[in-house]
Amino acid sequence: MRKLSSAVEQSASIIIITDNNGKIEYVNPKFTEVTGFSREEVHGQNPNIIKGEKTPPEIYQELWSTIIKGKEWKGELHNKKKNNESYWALASISPIKNADGSITHFLGVQEDITERKISDDALKRYSKELERSNEELQQFAYVASHDLQEPLRMVSSYMTLIKRRYEGKLDKDGEEFIGYAVDGAKRMKQLINDLLLYSRVGTHGKPFVRTNCNKVLEKTLQNLQLAIEENELEINSEKLPIVIADETQLLQLFQNLISNAIKFRGNESPRIHISSKEGEGEWIFSISDNGIGISKEFMDRIFIIFQRLHPISKYPGTGIGLAVCKKIVERHGGKIWIESEPGKGSTFYFSIAKTFNDKEN
Numbered sequence: 001m002r003k004l005s006s007a008v009e010q011s012a013s014i015i016i017i018t019d020n021n022g023k024i025e026y027v028n029p030k031f032t033e034v035t036g037f038s039r040e041e042v043h044g045q046n047p048n049i050i051k052g053e054k055t056p057p058e059i060y061q062e063l064w065s066t067i068i069k070g071k072e073w074k075g076e077l078h079n080k081k082k083n084n085e086s087y088w089a090l091a092s093i094s095p096i097k098n099a100d101g102s103i104t105h106f107l108g109v110q111e112d113i114t115e116r117k118i119s120d121d122a123l124k125r126y127s128k129e130l131e132r133s134n135e136e137l138q139q140f141a142y143v144a145s146h147d148l149q150e151p152l153r154m155v156s157s158y159m160t161l162i163k164r165r166y167e168g169k170l171d172k173d174g175e176e177f178i179g180y181a182v183d184g185a186k187r188m189k190q191l192i193n194d195l196l197l198y199s200r201v202g203t204h205g206k207p208f209v210r211t212n213c214n215k216v217l218e219k220t221l222q223n224l225q226l227a228i229e230e231n232e233l234e235i236n237s238e239k240l241p242i243v244i245a246d247e248t249q250l251l252q253l254f255q256n257l258i259s260n261a262i263k264f265r266g267n268e269s270p271r272i273h274i275s276s277k278e279g280e281g282e283w284i285f286s287i288s289d290n291g292i293g294i295s296k297e298f299m300d301r302i303f304i305i306f307q308r309l310h311p312i313s314k315y316p317g318t319g320i321g322l323a324v325c326k327k328i329v330e331r332h333g334g335k336i337w338i339e340s341e342p343g344k345g346s347t348f349y350f351s352i353a354k355t356f357n358d359k360e361n
Contacts, residue, residue: 014089014110020103022046034112036082047108052078052086063093067106070095076113088117156185211247213240217274220254224262231262237274241283243352249328256321257348261289266343281354282334288347294340303336325350
């Protein structure tokens with residue numbers, strides 16, 4: 001008994017023993033250290049003396065109804081110290097019974113979890129702020145892109161009209177300047193359309209359903225038929241799985257990655273190989289090509305919106321395609337990455353969770 005008494009006295013946990021009416025009979029030194037109350041001040045008092053304000057009344061009702069039935073209760077309690085400072089405790093309260101099974105006392109063991117709660121609350125707060133910020137950013141991108149469409153359409157129409165009407169009537173510099181303006185308006189239109197597409201990935205997605213990836217790939221190749229024929233693309237695919245996904249976005253994902261392989265082809269005729277393998281709780285897809293490849297230091301940049309590694313005159317585009325791919329994959333509970341060497345082609349990998357509840361659906 002002496003060893004047990006010493007263990008309780010020296011315990012790093014707060015220990016409270018009450019009689020069967022809930023009156024405090026014993027507290028250990030850790031209790032006095034944390035709360036600031038002396039043993040004499042709390043003896044005979046109800047543990048409500050350290051009751052905080054943030055624990056709902058129903059929690060205390062559940063606690064009491066559990067322990068008087070002879071069962072252990074576990075949960076978090078908001079408490080206050082003698083100086084009115086608050087702290088959070090992870091509590092375990094158990095009945096102590098005599099030989100005939102009657103409850104004589106209650107034993108409470110508490111761990112001070114204040115720092116953990118502060119960290120958890122801060123994390124939740126930052127998470128909500130980040131979610132709100134992302135929603136506002138998506139809304140801004142959508143509204144800004146949508147509102148820019150009409151004035152841009154007017155600029156583009158008038159510049160095209162000027163080019164047609166005054167072609168051959170201006171000097172070389174004048175025609176060149178008009179050409180730059182028309183080309184800039186076209187690029188701006190494409191940029192706005194891509195920005196709209198990017199902003200809609202998380203907000204305008206369709207419900208997740210059973211999706212046959214082989215059929216999705218078949219539709220993708222039909223959409224890209226002209227580019228495939230023009231570039232004499234050789235493409236082969238292993239059998240792909242059925243996944244739970246947004247079929248339209250999965251098609252967009254395949255189309256972007258295959259188009260990317262065609263665009264960044266090397267000197268040889270482009271070749272693409274598509275495969276998949278089953279992982280733990282996910283499917284991992286790979287799309288390999290024999291294109292120009294990419295240096296290791298640029299591999300993280302390519303998935304960032306508007307990032308370009310090559311001049312637009314050599315490789316046209318807005319730099320949004322792979323950012324859209326990343327956003328689609330993340331919506332499906334997965335991740336996307338690349339393995340590549342300059343001049344030796346690239347392999348894009350992406351994973352899709354086998355079971356995933358999209359919060360937008």
